[in-house]
Amino acid sequence: MVGPDFPFPYDTFREHPAGIGAVPAAAHGTEVAVIGAGLSGVVAAYELLRMGLRPVVYEAEQIGGRMRSAAFDGHPGTVAELGAMRFPRSSTTLYGYLRETGLRTSPFPNPLSPATPETVIDLKGATVRGRTLDELPAVFRRVARAWAATLEDRAGLSALRDAIRARDPQAIAALWHPLVRRYDDTTFYRFLVDSPHLRSFADRELFGQVGFGTGGWDTDFSNSILEVLRVVATAADEEHRGIDGGAQQLPLRLWSSAPAGTAHWPAGTSLAALHPGGLPRPAATGIRRTHPHRITITDADGAIATYPAVVHTAPVWLLLNTIRTDESLFDPLRWSAIERTHYMGSSKVFVLVDRPFWRDVDPATGRPVMGMTLTDRMPRGTYLLDGPLAGAGAPGDGPAAICLSYTWTDDSLKLVPLGAAERMDLMLDSLSAIYPDVDIRSHVIASPLTISWEVERNFMGAFRANLPGHYRYQERLFTHFMQDGFADGHRGVFLAGDDISWTAGWAEGAVQTALNAVWGVMHHLGGACAAANPGPGDRFAELAPVRLPDVT
Structure with missing residues (x-):
């Protein structure tokens, strides 16, 4: 970075x-x-x-x-990452401090990540599954290619990333400064609309709800496109790891x-x-x-x-x-x-479960019974964490943690009036429509943990955007x-x-x-x-x- x-x-x-x-x-x-x-x-x-x-x-x-790691009541050593939870390998200065303090990291289970046994995408009542992009329906690959082509045609992403990797300040300035002048007044959504590769509203909608790398992008649509270009240019949305035992x-x-x-x-x-x-x-x-x-x-x-x-x-x-x-x-x-200064709001809802039951194999399909989930329902993003990232031993050991919901801006505001138990119930109800044969609630062994950063007195938001x-x-x-x-x-x-x-x-x-x-x-x-x-x-x-x- x-x-x-x-x-x-x-x-x-x-x-x-x-x-x-x-x-x-x-x-x-x-x-x-x-x-x-x-x-x-x-x-x-x-x-x-x-x-x-x-x-x-x-x-x-x-x-x-906002590096806030909480333990569930009655279960010391468990981890719910209420704030920062995933760190790209390009964060080289940060990783220097991790080495200096003797902290270890593990791959973070992002959508379609090698660390994710299964990714489940549920949109408009239809559900698809895959371990890689190639296992998803063709529309996902088409939209992924359209996003990559948009970045290349409208921002020269490959050349910019090469200059950053080479640490060539003159080359970086020659490529980046014109983008700043061109796009400072442009929203992320306008950038997409103006792309010949993403003229279809359906494609833009799919991209916004699913995204590629860390999850959906639509909560950033009103922000400056420069914010997003920095993320992709510095590989901030790639190769994420979590800090074992909590950030x-x-x-x-x-x-x-x-x-x-x-x-x-x-x-x-x-x-x-x-x-x-x-x-x-x-x-x-x-x-x-x-x-x-x-x-x-x-x-x-x-x-x-x-x-x-x-x-x-x-x-x-x-x-x-x-x-x-x-x-x-x-x-x-x-x-x-x-x-x-403009802040992004964000909410999370965590539960502790007895074991990483999502790794169980459904005998009818031969696939895991549950996966990292992206949906247009209330949870938006559901992340499955076990092993050191949940404060347990090796992956597969219990207990484990589920981030039932990770939401932003308007989706986060929908949760502000609700208490932790209400939020948990709402998310479990939504997930039951995606996983009708999985009784998530039966595995929950502690009271839920939740946060909405926009109503935290000393923060008032998750981060500036x-x-x-x-x-x-x-x-x-x-x-x-x-x-x-x-x-x-x-x-x-x-x-x-x-x-x-x-x-x-x-x-x-x-x-x-x-x-x-x-x-x-x-x-x-x-x-x-x-x-x-x-x-x-x-x-x-x-x-x-x-x-x-x-x-x-």
Whole structure:
């Protein structure tokens, strides 16, 4: 996931033997506030600690943010991934942290994935099954070819992917910047309608409901096509893996582990060790400028502390409501970008079952009795998880987990008024129409777990998704770590996290923006990267995103 907007090699930068930078010895031990202990916040704090600074982390809920792995009541060690659950192999910087923390991964059972024993597609009351695309009816292959041809004809996907794989910034810019100029004001759906390969409404409808790779695409139809082109160009929708035992382990391990090669601090110093009781401070409730060059934070307990630099990794909408924010901290252009951030809602419903019964073979058909399911009924997507991804032993062992429903936007809003048990019953009723001979309910052994991210007070959505015309806003947010040209009153607070990333919804983007913010703090405090390993700010002029004019 290098590029295409800012093709900096974050993975090799982070793993370079010269390290990612240093601050002057006089700055060692300096406190730097980090707001939010999701993946981006913990990564930023972890790397600031490695530089010899003292991160002070504020968190409103729990370490992990939208990397939230829950255990079912009465079954410790089981896993329901309420937030992030699948990670493409192209997330190379993220996988570097997984290796560093000793976490293992397993193939994620996406539609038609080799890890999926069976994929079942139920649309308009008709059901088809297959292990591969070739086993599905011909219409699915035709629509898949139409999508691939559309990407090639209208976006030059093959050449762009080749340039990204080669890490050739000049070639990437030559291919991507014209696409930004051409398509910034175009919806995903308009992109499809204008394709000669997808002129048929029936084909577009099938593509929207099923998609290829991770599932249906229709919930993105109103978003900017640039959001989708980034996903396919960086292979974010391919070769997904899950983290054995739960994704939340990654931020938790980074919190409790001591970084190698830490400056200033004794060997073995971790983020947990620097925080009383081993826990972050309570939620930040206020951020204001205190002169001449300080930022003061008030937390939910009423404690007040002042810092030379702050990294804000929580959803940016919190700066508009739950965190009283000094308006002077950001210029009007950044404020407008924050205000216009658009979030995707999302809901999940999980149940724990006694065993992965879906692997049982139907003697009449010779096929598994149940499969990963895509449907136009209420569940939309049903995922079957066993083995390490469910917190069990080897695949085939029990207990196992079923994500009964994974929905987005309008489909998610349909569930908001319902409790967990009501949601479970609704999904089981829908699935019984697809699998009339399978009694899923008889296998359920724990109360269901559910979430709707849009009604979570400290999130208000699953992730940011730009609408047409939002490129300029995203460019302002992503480049916020470059502050040399800012007025003094706008310097010292660094935005990071999923909202700031070009590839929102993927953990790699959260990690990359964390490293940008770390570079920004280091530079702000008088530090620098080694000449042999220039950082994102050092190469910014060479790699900067295209800047679209406001008046054309």
